[in-house]
Amino acid sequence: MFRKLMTFEEAQKTIEEHFKPTFLGEEEVVLLEAYNRVLNEDITSSLDIPPFNRSTVDGYAVKAQDTYGAEENQPATLKVVGIANVGEQPQVKVGMGEAVEIVTGAPLPEGADAVVMVEDTQREDSQLHVFNAVTINENVQKKGSDIKKDALILKKGQVLGPSEIGVLAALGLTKAKVLKIPIVAILSTGGEVTELGKKLPTGKIYDINAYSIGTAVIEAGCKPLYFGVIPDDKAALSKALQTAVSCADMVITSGGVSVGPKDYTPQIVDSLGKPGIVVYGVAVKPGKPTTVGFVGEKPVFALPGHPTSALLIFYLFARPLLLRLAGKPAMPMRTVRAVAGSRMFSAKGRRTFVMVRLEFDANCRLLAVPVESGASGAITTLAGADGFVEIRENEQFVDADEEVLVYLFRGSGFRT
Amino acid sequence: MFRKLMTFEEAQKTIEEHFKPTFLGEEEVVLLEAYNRVLNEDITSSLDIPPFNRSTVDGYAVKAQDTYGAEENQPATLKVVGIANVGEQPQVKVGMGEAVEIVTGAPLPEGADAVVMVEDTQREDSQLHVFNAVTINENVQKKGSDIKKDALILKKGQVLGPSEIGVLAALGLTKAKVLKIPIVAILSTGGEVTELGKKLPTGKIYDINAYSIGTAVIEAGCKPLYFGVIPDDKAALSKALQTAVSCADMVITSGGVSVGPKDYTPQIVDSLGKPGIVVYGVAVKPGKPTTVGFVGEKPVFALPGHPTSALLIFYLFARPLLLRLAGKPAMPMRTVRAVAGSRMFSAKGRRTFVMVRLEFDANCRLLAVPVESGASGAITTLAGADGFVEIRENEQFVDADEEVLVYLFRGSGFRT
Numbered sequence: 001m002f003r004k005l006m007t008f009e010e011a012q013k014t015i016e017e018h019f020k021p022t023f024l025g026e027e028e029v030v031l032l033e034a035y036n037r038v039l040n041e042d043i044t045s046s047l048d049i050p051p052f053n054r055s056t057v058d059g060y061a062v063k064a065q066d067t068y069g070a071e072e073n074q075p076a077t078l079k080v081v082g083i084a085n086v087g088e089q090p091q092v093k094v095g096m097g098e099a100v101e102i103v104t105g106a107p108l109p110e111g112a113d114a115v116v117m118v119e120d121t122q123r124e125d126s127q128l129h130v131f132n133a134v135t136i137n138e139n140v141q142k143k144g145s146d147i148k149k150d151a152l153i154l155k156k157g158q159v160l161g162p163s164e165i166g167v168l169a170a171l172g173l174t175k176a177k178v179l180k181i182p183i184v185a186i187l188s189t190g191g192e193v194t195e196l197g198k199k200l201p202t203g204k205i206y207d208i209n210a211y212s213i214g215t216a217v218i219e220a221g222c223k224p225l226y227f228g229v230i231p232d233d234k235a236a237l238s239k240a241l242q243t244a245v246s247c248a249d250m251v252i253t254s255g256g257v258s259v260g261p262k263d264y265t266p267q268i269v270d271s272l273g274k275p276g277i278v279v280y281g282v283a284v285k286p287g288k289p290t291t292v293g294f295v296g297e298k299p300v301f302a303l304p305g306h307p308t309s310a311l312l313i314f315y316l317f318a319r320p321l322l323l324r325l326a327g328k329p330a331m332p333m334r335t336v337r338a339v340a341g342s343r344m345f346s347a348k349g350r351r352t353f354v355m356v357r358l359e360f361d362a363n364c365r366l367l368a369v370p371v372e373s374g375a376s377g378a379i380t381t382l383a384g385a386d387g388f389v390e391i392r393e394n395e396q397f398v399d400a401d402e403e404v405l406v407y408l409f410r411g412s413g414f415r416t
Numbered sequence: 417m418f419r420k421l422m423t424f425e426e427a428q429k430t431i432e433e434h435f436k437p438t439f440l441g442e443e444e445v446v447l448l449e450a451y452n453r454v455l456n457e458d459i460t461s462s463l464d465i466p467p468f469n470r471s472t473v474d475g476y477a478v479k480a481q482d483t484y485g486a487e488e489n490q491p492a493t494l495k496v497v498g499i500a501n502v503g504e505q506p507q508v509k510v511g512m513g514e515a516v517e518i519v520t521g522a523p524l525p526e527g528a529d530a531v532v533m534v535e536d537t538q539r540e541d542s543q544l545h546v547f548n549a550v551t552i553n554e555n556v557q558k559k560g561s562d563i564k565k566d567a568l569i570l571k572k573g574q575v576l577g578p579s580e581i582g583v584l585a586a587l588g589l590t591k592a593k594v595l596k597i598p599i600v601a602i603l604s605t606g607g608e609v610t611e612l613g614k615k616l617p618t619g620k621i622y623d624i625n626a627y628s629i630g631t632a633v634i635e636a637g638c639k640p641l642y643f644g645v646i647p648d649d650k651a652a653l654s655k656a657l658q659t660a661v662s663c664a665d666m667v668i669t670s671g672g673v674s675v676g677p678k679d680y681t682p683q684i685v686d687s688l689g690k691p692g693i694v695v696y697g698v699a700v701k702p703g704k705p706t707t708v709g710f711v712g713e714k715p716v717f718a719l720p721g722h723p724t725s726a727l728l729i730f731y732l733f734a735r736p737l738l739l740r741l742a743g744k745p746a747m748p749m750r751t752v753r754a755v756a757g758s759r760m761f762s763a764k765g766r767r768t769f770v771m772v773r774l775e776f777d778a779n780c781r782l783l784a785v786p787v788e789s790g791a792s793g794a795i796t797t798l799a800g801a802d803g804f805v806e807i808r809e810n811e812q813f814v815d816a817d818e819e820v821l822v823y824l825f826r827g828s829g830f831r832t
Binding site: 031032034035036047049050051052085086087088089090104105106107146147153154160161162163164165166167168169170171172173174190191192193194196197198200201202203204205206207208209210211212213214215216218219224226232305307311379380382383385409 | 448450451452463465466467501502503504505562563569576577578579580581582583584585586587588589590606607608609610612613614616617618619620621622624626628629630631632634635640642648721723795798799801825
């Protein structure tokens with residue numbers, strides 16, 4: 001079976017044509033666990049906030065007109081008739097010529113329409129001298145001035161961070177309706193792959209991809225569902241893929257896509273449902289054997305077995321779909337501008353991604369230094385890279401000292 | 417009690433002088449839960465990776481010298497004596513004039529020192545014609561070429577992401593020793609503050625800060641420990657603070673720090689241990705009543721009650737300490753350059769932080785538009801802001817159309 005490799009853009013376009021971000025359903029979570037979830041309801045305010053006229057300072061609640069004309073050498077003198085504390089509706093009222101002691105955050109007593117700051121007063125028993133006039137509503141936060149009852153304050157689709165969760169708390173809500181988190185089935189294939197924690201038999205290697213890709217799934221805010229290493233046997237793989245497709249929102253396999261005698265992942269995907277495999281290999285380096293299919297609306301990615309290739313292809317093709325399944329805004333990878341530390345060659349006719357490490361040179365220029373990859377799929381390449389540089393098909397190389405854009409693998413920037 | 421406000425820098429310096437990032441201890445976690453944790457051990461490789469000489473292509477394992485001089489119209493002819501599969505040490509050996517069929521990833525049979533790609537061969541039963549010469553080690557990934565046994569491959573202090581966890585998996589490790597996650601006690605004070613989920617009595621407001629700050633703690637990769645709303649009573653607050661100091665790595669209270677009659681948080685912190693409160697208010701706007709202390713080495717932040725102020729002060733002062741307690745690299749807030757959407761004024765003599773919303777204007781310029789704050793502490797300010805602009809004490813204002821640096825509240829950029 002020989003098929004022409006798709007270009008990077010053709011593969012993206014083909015995936016896009018088949019991908020329908022399905023609604024994964026909603027669930028209710030308590031506020032303390034709502035971080036980074038996607039709100040699935042519009043929130044309108046059930047109350048005025050603040051729910052009452054509120055003093056913004058410590059001082060005295062008054063009728064503003066009683067203070068008109070008051071100044072340093074000609075104070076207004078009022079009678080203190082009580083106190084307004086936070087957390088309770090004051091029982092006392094403010095009449096003409098009267099004042100009520102009040103603290104920040106306390107409700108204004110009936111009759112008062114402004115608050116004089118304590119610094120602008122002098123008190124002798126129940127006599128209060130006011131040295132500064134206030135206007136109506138001065139030092140008062142009016143009922144509903146922050147949020148009006150019935151106002152729309154959070155919209156369906158917003159990602160809940162500290163501020164949004166603060167807003168939900170302001171309304172006294174303890175729960176929020178959010179989108180379900182996408183579940184990603186992770187299967188490892190390949191006769192040489194062994195589960196961690198077991199003794200390594202001769203000729204075998206440990207399963208890396210389930211863990212690196214699983215972690216990248218967590219990093220994207222989604223849930224990996226580990227299927228482990230599937231025995232190298234068509235019936236077993238078929239059964240595992242069938243289960244994966246029926247219980248996860250995306251399926252990722254790794255290994256088993258080079259054209260060896262035992263590589264039947266694509267056949268099985270085709271047999272599970274339409275349209276089946278839609279991308280048979282992509283003209284990229286690394287990652288050429290990348291295979292992508294859909295069983296109904298479920299995306300199935302068969303990533304290459306090499307750890308670096310697998311993680312790169314996950315970032316390039318799978319992660320954007322996953323974020324959209326999660327209902328999150330398209331979040332491009334972080335980038336940083338740097339200078340090529342040495343000449344980087346492209347693979348003839350293939351979109352090339354060169355893993356680089358960031359470091360500063362003696363002139364404080366940020367350098368993107370290619371990570372020595374040795375043989376393809378080296379694990380040290382993964383561990384040593386801060387990100388990658390993209391070289392397009394029509395470029396032969398990027399020369400040393402040329403400016404390059406580095407796509408960062410993680411938010412925190414450089415390794416230490 | 418009147419004390420001179422510290423400047424922003426004085427407060428930072430004072431906190432720095434008292435802060436000792438203590439070792440919180442280590443714990444062992446399984447690899448699947450190690451994401452974003454800080455490694456607390458050096459990892460040296462217990463094996464060569466790959467653990468054997470490995471073919472990087474599908475083809476035939478040969479002695480390179482048997483192919484020397486082979487070309488399109490003058491093939492070398494070898495005898496196929498067996499097959500090498502992935503995952504098992506081949507039983508067959510390659511002698512002079514012999515070849516062994518091999519797939520990608522399979523161990524090289526004894527005697528072979530190179531692999532001819534299947535594309536460069538033609539086979540008739542056990543006869544193999546080779547049309548292209550190979551050199552020694554061609555298409556072979558040598559044992560230990562990726563990672564040598566006993567090499568140091570991950571260092572204590574590294575944050576575990578997809579790549580690092582992939583490297584741990586490559587060694588067959590199922591667990592990692594990591595630093596414990598800092599625990600942050602979160603206490604709400606203030607007689608007007610009510611727990612969520614209860615009916616709101618007249619004169620009261622719901623507890624916002626525990627939720628916004630708690631979420632910001634989670635966002636920083638740490639664990640909030642919620643103490644709820646502490647009754648407005650000195651003994652109760654004293655007991656809660658004492659418990660918080662003894663069981664958490666940082667304590668954050670909010671509310672109760674303006675100079676009202678019932679604000680005894682600072683007194684209690686002083687009574688719990690040396691040095692007690694070290695910052696009594698900071699010349700910033702908003703956030704002036706910010707109080708910071710240490711009980712032994714435990715930092716205690718008494719944040720202002722206003723939601724916007726509390727979250728801002730958390731980001732400015734508490735979060736950097738929290739990341740260092742977690743053993744993580746100092747991660748500055750993300751910033752973006754924008755153009756002031758309107759004139760922003762500073763508060764006389766105070767470092768001013770103006771909450772802004774980002775939007776594009778008709779000319780595709782990124783604007784930082786101040787969020788109408790109404791009265792201080794508005795919740796809508798929180799919900800509407802993408803970040804803030806800093807105005808220094810010696811600046812009167814930032815004019816419309818001036819370039820400003822916007823500190824972003826979250827990684828994902830704009831709100832939708």
